[in-house]
Amino acid sequence: MTARPEVAAAGRVVVKVGSSSLTTLPGGLDAARLSALVDVLAGVRAQGREVVLVSSGAIAAGLAPLGVVGRPRDLATAQAAASVGQLRLVQTYADAFDRHGVTIGQVLLTADDLTRRSHYRNARQTLERLLTLGALPIVNENDTVATEEIRFGDNDRLAALVAHVARADALLLLSDVDGVYDGDPRQGPARLLDTVRDPADLGAVTLGTARRNGVGTGGMATKVEAALIAAHAGVPVVVTSTGQAAAALAGEAVGTRFAVMGPRPRTRQFWLRFATRPRGRLLLDDGAVRAVRERGASLLAAGITGVAGEFLADDPVELVGPDGVVVARGLVAYDARELPPLLGRRTAELEPEYRREIVHRDEMVLVRRPSLG
Numbered sequence: 353m354t355a356r357p358e359v360a361a362a363g364r365v366v367v368k369v370g371s372s373s374l375t376t377l378p379g380g381l382d383a384a385r386l387s388a389l390v391d392v393l394a395g396v397r398a399q400g401r402e403v404v405l406v407s408s409g410a411i412a413a414g415l416a417p418l419g420v421v422g423r424p425r426d427l428a429t430a431q432a433a434a435s436v437g438q439l440r441l442v443q444t445y446a447d448a449f450d451r452h453g454v455t456i457g458q459v460l461l462t463a464d465d466l467t468r469r470s471h472y473r474n475a476r477q478t479l480e481r482l483l484t485l486g487a488l489p490i491v492n493e494n495d496t497v498a499t500e501e502i503r504f505g506d507n508d509r510l511a512a513l514v515a516h517v518a519r520a521d522a523l524l525l526l527s528d529v530d531g532v533y534d535g536d537p538r539q540g541p542a543r544l545l546d547t548v549r550d551p552a553d554l555g556a557v558t559l560g561t562a563r564r565n566g567v568g569t570g571g572m573a574t575k576v577e578a579a580l581i582a583a584h585a586g587v588p589v590v591v592t593s594t595g596q597a598a599a600a601l602a603g604e605a606v607g608t609r610f611a612v613m614g615p616r617p618r619t620r621q622f623w624l625r626f627a628t629r630p631r632g633r634l635l636l637d638d639g640a641v642r643a644v645r646e647r648g649a650s651l652l653a654a655g656i657t658g659v660a661g662e663f664l665a666d667d668p669v670e671l672v673g674p675d676g677v678v679v680a681r682g683l684v685a686y687d688a689r690e691l692p693p694l695l696g697r698r699t700a701e702l703e704p705e706y707r708r709e710i711v712h713r714d715e716m717v718l719v720r721r722p723s724l725g
């Protein structure tokens with residue numbers, strides 16, 4: 353195992369803690385475990401470092417007070433539980449941080465807050481201001497209003513996006529397991545991975561989902577996906593157990609480290625690639641795929657053979673080759689219903705108001721690893 357100096361040196365850290373570390377299904381919130389985590393984070397703050405906490409647990413914390421048994425399957429009950437549980441969760445955090453003289457701020461985000469560009473900027477400003485005013489932001493998904501099709505669903509990916517939004521120097525993903533194993537450790541003997549430098553390092557790894565009767569949602573798969581997103585955003589990551597949070601924040605050799613995979617991308621490129629949700633697809637012919645992928649060209653109507661989905665101008669769409677492989681993602685210049693008469697036609701043949709590039713190069717990002725896009 354190797355030390356993690358980049359985490360020890362991180363001046364601003366995003367720490368994500370899962371429901372499994374803070375709650376039990378029958379008992380709701382576990383105030384003692386929450387308080388132990390707060391002690392660790394307050395200690396980090398006392399070193400002059402900044403912390404953004406992404407905390408799950410609202411739904412699980414709301415079940416017992418409402419007399420709901422087991423994790424709810426329907427959205428309305430989950431939302432009701434989140435409404436009750438989020439209040440208890442932040443109140444418990446507020447009391448615990450208060451003992452250390454640390455002021456917290458609650459930040460509830462919907463997927464729209466990060467998938468819409470203007471909202472993304474707004475979230476950045478709010479977090480930045482909270483931190484400069486000396487508060488510790490506690491982020492969760494706004495579960496009470498998030499509907500099924502627009503939810504993040506798991507806080508791991510939310511934490512990776514928050515790490516980018518907050519320009520963090522490191523991301524810590526805390527759970528009930530001390531790292532990423534080459535197989536689900538609940539299923540039998542497995543080996544702990546020390547460092548992941550490339551997605552290929554995970555080739556032989558089996559990632560299980562969360563325990564069926566447990567309080568967590570994503571299992572290790574969502575944590576690994578989130579860790580790769582952050583690593584691609586230039587943010588180093590450690591995945592470990594909540595009990596090892598202090599050691600991890602001190603840069604000790606615990607958990608699984610995801611090394612930074614490439615330089616920090618431009619904000620717009622990162623946002624397009626990882627935060628947006630495509631609302632439709634443009635089907636490209638071979639020439640258009642080559643132009644976009646190899647020549648860095650904008651996408652023109654002449655190279656488009658089909659349109660799928662109901663999107664509006666400025667919505668994110670996927671650009672798909674004849675083989676069905678996603679080549680790029682970008683913001684489209686026209687509504688879906690305006691496109692069919694333009695397809696396959698050269699720009700000079702089009703009415704002047706339709707001569708703009710369908711997806712301009714500056715509004716496009718190539719997708720190299722479809723599994724991450």
Ligand SMILES: Nc1ncnc2c1ncn2[C@@H]1O[C@H](COP(=O)(O)OP(=O)(O)O)[C@@H](O)[C@H]1O
Binds near residue numbers: 373528557562563569
């Ligand atoms: N390859 C793996 N390595 C480590 N843990 C795994 C793996 N596959 C599945 N898991 C399981 O993932 C669980 C953690 O996910 P989850 O319950 O969603 O956590 P949280 O609620 O903290 O986000 C662990 O209990 C672990 O058993």
Ligand SMILES: N[C@@H](CCC(=O)OP(=O)(O)O)C(=O)O
Binds near residue numbers: 408492493505506507
């Ligand atoms: N926003 C939800 C958490 C969803 C989630 O990702 O949970 P977990 O897998 O425990 O991190 C809640 O607060 O209950």
